[in-house]
Amino acid sequence: MKRFLIMLFVAAVCLSSAAVAKSPKSKTFVVNTEKLGKEVMGYAGTTPLEIYVVDGKIDRIVALENHETPAYFQKVQESPIFTSLIGKTVKEASEVQLDAVSGATWSSKAVIENLRLGLKQAAKKAK
Secondary structure: OHHHHHHHHHHHHHHHHHHHHHOOOOOEEEEEOOOOOOOOEOOOOEOOEEEEEEOOEEEEEEEOOOOOOHHHHHHHHOOHHHHOOOOOEHHHHHHOOOOOOOOOHHHHHHHHHHHHHHHHHHHHHHO
């Protein structure tokens, strides 16, 4: 009986490891545009971002510390510039036409350019 239980345990371990080996690994990475967009200026300076990619799709976009006017930058963060790319593949997100936010034009144009640069970098990493 003991031998049977040991064989059953070994078989279970082998089957579970085989199942794990067959499942594709999740590919997660973050693109930081601090260096990529160091020349991209908003109203009061650079507007760096972090673009989180999980399994080839945009998971979230995070604005990093910047010197933009908080009330205006908040408008940019609440706009489709950030929200319309979530869930899209890197390729799909790269093809989305984004418009600047009225009243926060400089900030939003800088964010859009940082996204463009970050998505270009993400496409390279996703391969």
